[in-house]
Amino acid sequence: xxxxxxxxxxxxxxxxxxxxxxxxxxxxxxxxxxxxxxxxxxxxxxxxxxxxxxxxxxxxxxxxxxxxxx
Numbered sequence: 001x002x003x004x005x006x007x008x009x010x011x012x013x014x015x016x017x018x019x020x021x022x023x024x025x026x027x028x029x030x031x032x033x034x035x036x037x038x039x040x041x042x043x044x045x046x047x048x049x050x051x052x053x054x055x056x057x058x059x060x061x062x063x064x065x066x067x068x069x070x
Contacts, residue, residue, distance in 0.1 A: 001058060011069035020060040031057055 004015035025031035035055035039046040 014067035016065040
């Protein structure tokens with residue numbers, strides 16, 4: 001999984017990458033319930049309307065990243 005941040009000021013650019021193994025957590029499984037609970041903790045809209053589709057769970061084996069500037 002890769003996340004990045006862009007700005008016109010290139011000294012503020014960054015990215016982070018998580019390498020690992022992904023699995024699909026189907027609704028009705030403990031893994032899905034955990035993912036939905038974690039989303040609800042962070043985002044109020046999920047408290048009122050929890051996601052009902054599958055979730056992707058990633059077991060991270062390595063993190064890497066970069067940032068602009070010094």
